[in-house]
Amino acid sequence: MAEVSMTLQIATLPDAPGVYQFYDKQEKLLYIGKAKNLQKRVRSYFNKQHDNARTRIMVKKIHKIRHIVVDTETDALLLENNLIKKYQPRYNVLLKDDKSYPWICVKNEPFPRVFMTRRLIKDGSQYYGPYTQMRTVQTLLELIRGLYPLRTCNYDLSEDKIESGKYKVCLEYHIGNCLGACEGHQEFEDYQQQIEAINQILKGNFKASLLQFKAKMNQHAANLEFEAAAAIKEKIDILENYQARSTVVSPKIVDTEVYSIRSDEDFAYVNFLQVAFGSIVRSHTIELKKKLDESDKSLLELAFIELRQRFNLQAKNVIAAHKINTPEGVEVTVPKQGDKMKLLELSLRNAKYFRLDRLKQAKI
Structure with missing residues (x-):
């Protein structure tokens, strides 16, 4: 088959959104x-x-052009990101951050366990994360275990097995870390209320647990059960101290993602902040290795898609350094002043510090 000239290949491309692929004479994907x-x-x-x-x-190496047509520019952005990760062409931006991050799993089972994992299994379990710092996972799990007695065994605690007396309580029960669901000492409804409260904490919402504990404390105090009231007060202090360590932002800014970029000749650094229930609950920076003369806007769009996929982000409000393309229903704000601008500046500061750390490491 005769080779098609570059002029003809370009002339026959559609005037529609899509993804293009450049190949060299050896059919090697360039970009x-x-x-x-x-x-x-x-x-x-x-x-x-x-x-x-x-x-x-x-450009001198381009010999063949292939393309995929999609419905919208956002669809093209998603497809581009997936294809780049799959084929890793020589001249595309290299995302230099692909390690496995930890998650907190609330297991889909009777009397669910709550634990750290790096594997996501599609079995109906709830996963929170991923977390970029193992220290954050450990702190959250310690917080949860200090507030709620949960089982750690891997028994199948189905109703028939509990009723048949198949299991016996272990040391965790005797030292007060578990309430002995395996022998029927704890009702399923009571345990499930704990799990619902834990789900809210992992989402960043401490209000429900605080109200519940304060109500219990007041009830014990009214009944002159001062020792029980003091034990509940300790849990309230634990929860309030953890909440106080979270960076608080304007209560007007809820369920929001913030994206900033700092770039130099060879690399770009994109930071994102996740805001939930009036606090910053996550911050992460990724490094992108430039291959061509990509603009900050295009790099930010690439990082935006990658980060939302990686961290399963679904906020409808986005604060960004550039007016980036987003999925339908997601509103982007490029602030110039006010609380949103302060958040964007904080994100940019994180990106700058990350870049400085990288430069220091390169010199060592």
């Missing part, structure tokens, strides 16, 4: 990109003089 208008975007590579040497070299 994957997204476009609102495929023909216009691809043509731009050949119609101008590129300042970036790597871009000039890549």
Whole structure:
């Protein structure tokens, strides 16, 4: 089959959103990109003089162009991200952060266990995270175990097995860390209330647990059960102290993601903050290795899709350094002043510190 000229390949590209792929003479994938208008975007590579040497070299190597048409520019962004991760073309931005992060699992089982894991199993269990610091996971699990007595055994605590007397309580029961559900000493409804409260804490909402504990404390005090009231007061102090350590933001800003970028000639650093129930509950920075002359806006869009997929983020409100393309229903704000601007500046500060740490490490 005769080779198709580059001019003809470009001329036959559609005026539609999609993803384009550049190949060299050996059919080796060079680059994957997204476009609102495929023909216009691809043509731009050949119609101008590129300042970036790597871009000039890549364009000279292009021998074949393939494309995939999608419905929207957002769909193109998602597809581009997935294809880059799958094929890792030579001239695409390299995401230098692909390690396995820990999650907290609330197991889908009778009398659920709550534990750390690095494996996500699709069995109906609830997973919170991933967390970028193991210290955060340990602190949360210690907090939960200090507030609620939970089982740690891996017994199948189905109703028939409990009633048949198959299991016996262990040391955890005798030292007060478990209430002995395996022998029927704890009702399922009571245990499930604890799990619902734990789910709220893991989402960043401490209010329900605080109200519940304060009501119990007042009830014990009214009944002159001062020792029991003091024990509940300790739990309230634990919860309030943990809550106080969270960075508090304006109560007007809820369920929001913040994205900033700091870049230099070779790398870009994108930080994101997750805000829930008036507090910053997560911060993470990723490093992107530049391959061509990518703009900060395009790099931020790539990182935005990657971070939302990785951390299963679903906020409808986004604060960003640039007006990036987002899925339908997600509103982007590029603030100039006020509380939202302060959050964006905080995110940028985190990105800058991450970059400085990387530069220091490179010199050692």
